[in-house]
Amino acid sequence: MEKIGTFNFVTESYLLDFRGRLPLPMIGNYLLHCAGEHARQKGFGFSDMSQRSCAWVLSRIAIEMSRYPAMSEPITIQTWVEDVGRWFTNRCFSIAGKDGSNIGYARSIWAAIDLETRKPSDLTELGNLKEHITEAPCPIDKPGKTPPAETDTQGELYQVRYSDLDVNGHFNSIKYIEHLLNLFDIEMFREKEIRRIDISYVAEGRYGMQLSLHKKETAPGRYATSICDADGKALCRAAIVWKEQD
Amino acid sequence: MEKIGTFNFVTESYLLDFRGRLPLPMIGNYLLHCAGEHARQKGFGFSDMSQRSCAWVLSRIAIEMSRYPAMSEPITIQTWVEDVGRWFTNRCFSIAGKDGSNIGYARSIWAAIDLETRKPSDLTELGNLKEHITEAPCPIDKPGKTPPAETDTQGELYQVRYSDLDVNGHFNSIKYIEHLLNLFDIEMFREKEIRRIDISYVAEGRYGMQLSLHKKETAPGRYATSICDADGKALCRAAIVWKEQD
Numbered sequence: 001m002e003k004i005g006t007f008n009f010v011t012e013s014y015l016l017d018f019r020g021r022l023p024l025p026m027i028g029n030y031l032l033h034c035a036g037e038h039a040r041q042k043g044f045g046f047s048d049m050s051q052r053s054c055a056w057v058l059s060r061i062a063i064e065m066s067r068y069p070a071m072s073e074p075i076t077i078q079t080w081v082e083d084v085g086r087w088f089t090n091r092c093f094s095i096a097g098k099d100g101s102n103i104g105y106a107r108s109i110w111a112a113i114d115l116e117t118r119k120p121s122d123l124t125e126l127g128n129l130k131e132h133i134t135e136a137p138c139p140i141d142k143p144g145k146t147p148p149a150e151t152d153t154q155g156e157l158y159q160v161r162y163s164d165l166d167v168n169g170h171f172n173s174i175k176y177i178e179h180l181l182n183l184f185d186i187e188m189f190r191e192k193e194i195r196r197i198d199i200s201y202v203a204e205g206r207y208g209m210q211l212s213l214h215k216k217e218t219a220p221g222r223y224a225t226s227i228c229d230a231d232g233k234a235l236c237r238a239a240i241v242w243k244e245q246d
Numbered sequence: 247m248e249k250i251g252t253f254n255f256v257t258e259s260y261l262l263d264f265r266g267r268l269p270l271p272m273i274g275n276y277l278l279h280c281a282g283e284h285a286r287q288k289g290f291g292f293s294d295m296s297q298r299s300c301a302w303v304l305s306r307i308a309i310e311m312s313r314y315p316a317m318s319e320p321i322t323i324q325t326w327v328e329d330v331g332r333w334f335t336n337r338c339f340s341i342a343g344k345d346g347s348n349i350g351y352a353r354s355i356w357a358a359i360d361l362e363t364r365k366p367s368d369l370t371e372l373g374n375l376k377e378h379i380t381e382a383p384c385p386i387d388k389p390g391k392t393p394p395a396e397t398d399t400q401g402e403l404y405q406v407r408y409s410d411l412d413v414n415g416h417f418n419s420i421k422y423i424e425h426l427l428n429l430f431d432i433e434m435f436r437e438k439e440i441r442r443i444d445i446s447y448v449a450e451g452r453y454g455m456q457l458s459l460h461k462k463e464t465a466p467g468r469y470a471t472s473i474c475d476a477d478g479k480a481l482c483r484a485a486i487v488w489k490e491q492d
Contacts, residue, residue: 161428
């Protein structure tokens, strides 16, 4: 059985941003969809895990794009398990555009939690996860440091709403990206593109929580961003690198 | 050539709300996608209209749902042109769920604007639009009144962000719905469902605009909502009817 999962999408106009490009959060949605489907095919999907009283939790993800898909562009995403440790497993992605040439890669790190205790599950006890490991090129750095943006910034207040919640009733991990990108002025999106984002998920956001959104430039074109709860504790941090547009 | 367009979708987990249901804004996205594709097939799509220096503008839409699609549910949307007048054309939709039985209907009213003058285009001069008219059952009321919610409510401030913009750089017509639904407490979504929404699009929203979001109960389970600009002028109004959940 093929160890690499292959999934096809076609961008649709209502998903595009004002530049006529598929925005980064939607790429994130596609990646998580592929991860879920691939896991399901291998017997480790949402339902399989639920039966073991477990759930996958996304811990970190890094996405690096050389180009963003355009209107009605066919996209092919491949995903595979690179490694399985005791507490974490690494999943890679490659993203190809309309001519089949690569336009991006992503690397993600997942833990499983026990739904009763909310503690990490030992992945080596979950069955033969390791037999799905394979190698394929994913020439980008592993998810890297996400320095705090909240330490000396004011932050913008935001209260978690209905549309922020995922099917588990938690703050949707992709909606975090949407809110963080909204901290940037539209001129940034006109003039530049996001080359890479590294995201760390630290704690769960819930309905009604009063959050603060922070952004800080750490070097030219490099930003630390974070989403904190009312006590100032980070739920999520992201390091964002912009490149000049071609 | 078949006058009724038929389009198939399958709901995906990342599109679902905390109830595990496809939310109303996503149904709106599907409907607009079908409208665009059907128009394109008939020679009146986005590109065809651009060549005539015109663009379709959604003026009103009413969506009535008896049930919301669940996880991985196949959905079939049919759409057709019901009528073409001089300034407006009516497009209907029916929505079927996994067993092929109907779960909702929608009616929409569109104008075309001249991209130079921003004035309405005479639809009778746009070619043979009328030849696409057909009849099919759409047993719901036409888009109805959307009373003002802004007259005696405080309103919640909101500034238009990157993620709100559509491919034309305007406030995405579906994002209006998302913001209006976010005015309701999560308990409403837990206990009830939206049976019907009537939306009137009055003026375009743009990046950076400071908006106010208003909500007012007009009768038990019935709400007037609106999105206004900094001068208090409505950009969009919606009448929302909740039903008790089955």
